Amino acid sequence: MKLKIALLAGDGIGPEVIDQAVKVCDAVATKFNHQINWTPALTGAAAIDAVGEPYPDATHEVCLAADAVLFGAIGHPRFDNDPSAKVRPEQGLLKMRKKLGLFANVRPTFTFPSLIDKSPLKRERIEGTDLVFLRELTGGIYFGERGRQDNGNTAFDTCTYTRVEVTRLAKKGFEMAMKRSKKLCCVDKANVLESSRLWRETVQDMEKDYPEVSVSYEFVDAVAMRLVQWPNSYDVLITENLFGDILTDEASVISGSMGLMPSASLGEKVALYEPIHGSYPQAAGKDIANPLATILSAAMLFDDQGLAEEAQAIRTVVDRSLTEGIVTEDLAENSKAYKTSEVGDWLATHI
Ligand code: IPM
Ligand code: MG
Secondary structure (H helix, E strand, O other), rough: OOOEEEEEEEOHHHHHHHHHHHHHHHHHHHHHHOEEEEEEEHHHHHHHHHHHOOOOHHHHHHHHHOOOEEEEOOHHHHHHHHOOOOOOOHHHHHHHHHHHHHEEEEEEEEEOOOHHHHHOOHHHOOOOOEEEEEEEEEOHOOOOOOEEEEEOOOOEEOOOOOOHHHHHHHHHHHHHHOOOEEEEEEEEEEOOHHHHHHHHHHHHHHHOOOOOOEEEEHHHHHHHHHHHHHHHHEEEEEEEEEHHHHHHHHHHHOOOHHEEEEOEEEOOOOOOOOOOEEEOOHHOOEEEEEEEEHHHHHHHHHOOOHHHHHHHHHHHHHHHHHOOOOOOOOOOOOOOOOOHHHHHHHHHOOO
């Protein structure tokens, strides 16, 4: 099979972790007789520096022409500490999500048996956790009207959802629940927010189309608590953009490291695969960042291309590296810490 993948390394540790994912994917391609054609393109602070724009049109064209997009990370402290900056790397990320129509962000959370004691949570709570968040990604407060009033002394952000937006996300949630354990949790704040009441009403209306799926409705604050108390009680969770952003960072604690959790963003056009972690600027260029989240995102990419065996080959070799202690410093406690590039080389060789 011929695969055309757009490669958006971005900022911070993005380029380093992306390099490892490319090594591993190329090893998979060799083993299974595929041909991957990588097309790099600029995003984030790197793109602002080069062309003054965090998601340039040229990059959008590269993405549209690809079968899938593999993305590293976006963000640079130079902008975080400057509230007056007019152009920010994160705007590129939001623009990319919107322009590519990536409305469903799939963020799985699972545990690795060999890492279970690395989690700050007790083994008996988290053992066997296997849940997946479907985070709405192109609506809500991230994209609502915002601004200042009263000479800059009042600020507002608005959260707006349409029934169409909720329906298409929830549909993916129901479909995923049907393929898993037929359990769906709709996370909202319907006791306070009107937009949440629309979510709840819409999902309730859809229940009749999926009679086998048992749906629960839970408030986001309660989910934040139960997620780390009883992660095993969840399977598929659907939620709006901001709640999903927060809860998926929280959920990553269950796996023991943020450097492990992959994601896929699906929608109307081409799909995009990226680690859930950020650009981790403190580690940039040091060859110490954990590349596994990006590599496991590439596994999701293969899965979605119908290449399940290839995806499994990646997961198997990742499992093996964890068991054998070929890990970066975030996971190496009393053992040797390997460099980012060494982990990538090891995985590629053992594929
Ligand atoms: C994420 C990130 C982004 C978000 C930031 C970098 C804008 O935290 O992908 O979860 O909030 O969506
Ligand atoms: Mg986030």
